[in-house]
Amino acid sequence: MSLFGQVHVKNKKYKIKGDFHHLTPNMPIRNADDGWKLMGVTNPRDMTYIHMYGGEAPFFEALGEGKLLATRCDNPDCEFKGTVYQPFRIHCADCLGRNTVIDMTENAKTTATVHTFMVCERSGAFNVLDKPIKFINIEFEGVDTILMSYLSIGEPEIGMKVVPIFRTKNPTYTILDLSWVPAGTKAEDLPEGFSL
Amino acid sequence: MIKFSEQQLKIPRLMKPVYLVTAGQSKFGRAIPEKRTEELCVDALTMAADMINMSPAELKKYIHSCYYGHFADHFGDQLLGEAVIHDRLGLDPLGNIGIKTGGATGGSTLWEAVKAVASGYSDCVLAMGWERMDEVPTDEGNFLISCAADKDWESPLGHIYTGYYAVMAQKYWQVFGKSEDSFRKTLAEISVKHHGYARMNPFAQSPMKITVDDVLNSPVVAFPLRVLDCCLMSVGAACAIICDEDTAMKLTKDSPHKPLRIWVGAGSHTLRPADRRDMDIPLLPNETADQYKDLGKRFPGGDRYPGFTGFLGARIAAYYGYGMAGVKDPNEDLDVLELHDAFTISDVQTYEDIGVRPYGEGRDYVESGDCYHTNPNTGKPGRLPSNISGGLIGCMHAVGATGIMQTFEVAMHIWNRWAEIHGDDKRWKEFSREKPEDWTDLQVKGAKRGMAISHAGVGSHVTSTILMDPDHLLKKDA
Ligand SMILES: [Zn+2]
Numbered sequence: 110m111s112l113f114g115q116v117h118v119k120n121k122k123y124k125i126k127g128d129f130h131h132l133t134p135n136m137p138i139r140n141a142d143d144g145w146k147l148m149g150v151t152n153p154r155d156m157t158y159i160h161m162y163g164g165e166a167p168f169f170e171a172l173g174e175g176k177l178l179a180t181r182c183d184n185p186d187c188e189f190k191g192t193v194y195q196p197f198r199i200h201c202a203d204c205l206g207r208n209t210v211i212d213m214t215e216n217a218k219t220t221a222t223v224h225t226f227m228v229c230e231r232s233g234a235f236n237v238l239d240k241p242i243k244f245i246n247i248e249f250e251g252v253d254t255i256l257m258s259y260l261s262i263g264e265p266e267i268g269m270k271v272v273p274i275f276r277t278k279n280p281t282y283t284i285l286d287l288s289w290v291p292a293g294t295k296a297e298d299l300p301e302g303f304s305l
Numbered sequence: 306m307i308k309f310s311e312q313q314l315k316i317p318r319l320m321k322p323v324y325l326v327t328a329g330q331s332k333f334g335r336a337i338p339e340k341r342t343e344e345l346c347v348d349a350l351t352m353a354a355d356m357i358n359m360s361p362a363e364l365k366k367y368i369h370s371c372y373y374g375h376f377a378d379h380f381g382d383q384l385l386g387e388a389v390i391h392d393r394l395g396l397d398p399l400g401n402i403g404i405k406t407g408g409a410t411g412g413s414t415l416w417e418a419v420k421a422v423a424s425g426y427s428d429c430v431l432a433m434g435w436e437r438m439d440e441v442p443t444d445e446g447n448f449l450i451s452c453a454a455d456k457d458w459e460s461p462l463g464h465i466y467t468g469y470y471a472v473m474a475q476k477y478w479q480v481f482g483k484s485e486d487s488f489r490k491t492l493a494e495i496s497v498k499h500h501g502y503a504r505m506n507p508f509a510q511s512p513m514k515i516t517v518d519d520v521l522n523s524p525v526v527a528f529p530l531r532v533l534d535c536c537l538m539s540v541g542a543a544c545a546i547i548c549d550e551d552t553a554m555k556l557t558k559d560s561p562h563k564p565l566r567i568w569v570g571a572g573s574h575t576l577r578p579a580d581r582r583d584m585d586i587p588l589l590p591n592e593t594a595d596q597y598k599d600l601g602k603r604f605p606g607g608d609r610y611p612g613f614t615g616f617l618g619a620r621i622a623a624y625y626g627y628g629m630a631g632v633k634d635p636n637e638d639l640d641v642l643e644l645h646d647a648f649t650i651s652d653v654q655t656y657e658d659i660g661v662r663p664y665g666e667g668r669d670y671v672e673s674g675d676c677y678h679t680n681p682n683t684g685k686p687g688r689l690p691s692n693i694s695g696g697l698i699g700c701m702h703a704v705g706a707t708g709i710m711q712t713f714e715v716a717m718h719i720w721n722r723w724a725e726i727h728g729d730d731k732r733w734k735e736f737s738r739e740k741p742e743d744w745t746d747l748q749v750k751g752a753k754r755g756m757a758i759s760h761a762g763v764g765s766h767v768t769s770t771i772l773m774d775p776d777h778l779l780k781k782d783a
Pocket residue numbers: 182183184187188189190201202203204205206
């Protein structure tokens with residue numbers, strides 16, 4: 110049994126452990142209509158990447174702690190000072206100044222509204238969400254952008270009030286740690302590992 | 306950005322007139338297991354030479370630099386695949402470059418090619434695009450496509466690009482379609498039209514004689530979008546030869562067609578629709594600010610622009626393209642369109658972005674019958690036919706080739722060669738496809754000007770390629 114590839118950073122260097130690729134033999138592809146002549150080969154490849162979040166890391170860490178962070182441009186010289194970004198944006202789209210990180214958990218709990226949605230019956234490979242997936246795009250008061258996420262309980266509708274839930278038990282440290290449920294949903298009804 | 310400066314809104318200017326001289330394409334299919342990509346590219350270039358009665362070797366002598374559109378290295382599993390194709394076409398030691406802008410890769414490749422000629426760097430260039438999407442099964446293919454969304458914020462949500470469009474379809478349907486079943490049917494009509502036109506196209510991958518009910522009963526991919534609302538995954542190649550005036554005249558000396566003037570405009574918007582902030586609608590020459598004052602009143606929820614219902618990138622590409630070529634009103638000035646119908650909904654959204662209809666009224670372009678070769682309401686020629694090729698839904702979406710295929714299709718109408726190319730019995734046979742008993746000539750009669758829209762992501766990159774018969778320009782100094 111091989112060990113999953115693992116990484117930590119020390120002295121600004123990657124320290125890696127385990128297997129970052131797995132060997133699978135290639136196989137010939139033959140033509141059943143023409144005497145099983147050779148036409149090609151399969152090319153297996155399974156590899157683990159090392160991906161850094163940089164300035165977005167606080168956002169992904171906070172999800173596992175039950176907090177939704179956003180950013181705001183506070184640059185007094187910016188033509189659009191005060192713009193609030195969710196998705197969390199490290200730099201202001203207008204002045205490129207470094208944004209201020211803000212905690213918008215309370216705002217999300219009280220003003221989150223479904224802007225649009227869709228229900229996805231199919232998915233691509235590597236999908237880990239249960240199907241059908243209910244995508245929702247969420248608008249918030251005082252936020253200039255519209256976040257894309259998914260609804261874990263109920264049927265989505267435009268204008269519906271929703272509240273965030275967070276995977277605080279065994280977080281994945283990905284965007285999947287954030288989900289939404291209809292306002293008023295009880296804590297005991299949440300999916301395994303999530304809290305309000 | 307949500308405000309654009311005067312410098313940014315400058316109408317682009319080419320330093321000299323640029324011409325599309327010829328083009329060619331391979332067969333398109335979901336899988337073409339018997340051929341390597343280079344064989345498909347050779348097919349396309351050979352056809353382009355044949356279109357002007359030249360041999361590939363003769364045509365190659367004129368090519369001075371090369372522009373290669375190939376989007377997805379991970380699909381083909383060959384980094385720097387452009388170099389492989391360049392070598393196999395025997396075009397070393399010419400300078401060449403790869404271009405990738407998602408679904409708009411084909412259009413962007415033409416954009417680069419046109420600028421290379423307009424600047425004087427080259428007198429004749431090759432723009433070649435291809436994609437090979439059959440080297441992984443469909444699920445893995447959907448995963449690879451979803452990698453073009455933001456990998457931290459979007460792709461993990463289902464790894465299915467259709468989903469990112471479906472939220473737009475839902476919003477558009479509820480706001481501008483007022484949740485009416487009739488609007489959903491109009492979307493389905495688009496699929497019926499494009500699969501139907503594909504029946505007359507030997508290159509096309511998905512010819513189908515279907516009804517609105519077939520579309521509405523096809524399996525749901527991401528509600529409200531169903532399988533038959535979606536574009537194809539394809540394998541194939543397409544190319545174009547772009548030249549300055551002298552070379553264009555030389556190359557078409559013995560050709561059945563004349564070279565066409567070409568302009569390409571390009572626009573963009575945020576990769577994540579989530580980042581799109583509210584802004585004023587940038588206007589096209591056939592619009593006034595007044596007409597949108599009450600948009601939110603007429604269509605409650607429709608006052609946020611572009612929100613999840615419009616494509617700013619397409620609007621800006623049209624703005625630059627129309628400005629360069631002198632188009633004031635596409636309905637009056639253009640005769641044929643090829644639009645990027647990645648999904649039936651994005652086709653409708655694009656009608657509005659490019660000013661074929663005002664924002665909110667896109668469905669009328671279909672319902673009026675204007676978008677058809679022959680208007681089903683009147684039996685007369687459609688006012689501004691679109692996607693006679695079958696588009697991305699009926700013909701193909703071999704990503705890097707798509708924008709070039711669309712441009713070639715528009716050119717065939719202006720050259721009055723549509724029936725010759727699409728009706729050729731030999732070609733149907735060579736592609737092992739059966740020419741339908743009721744094969745119909747879909748030549749747009751008297752076409753002099755047309756446009757192809759190439760579009761990426763959920764509107765992240767868009768190009769407008771405008772073609773004109775040089776004897777029917779809209780402005781002298783264009
Ligand atoms: Zn700023």
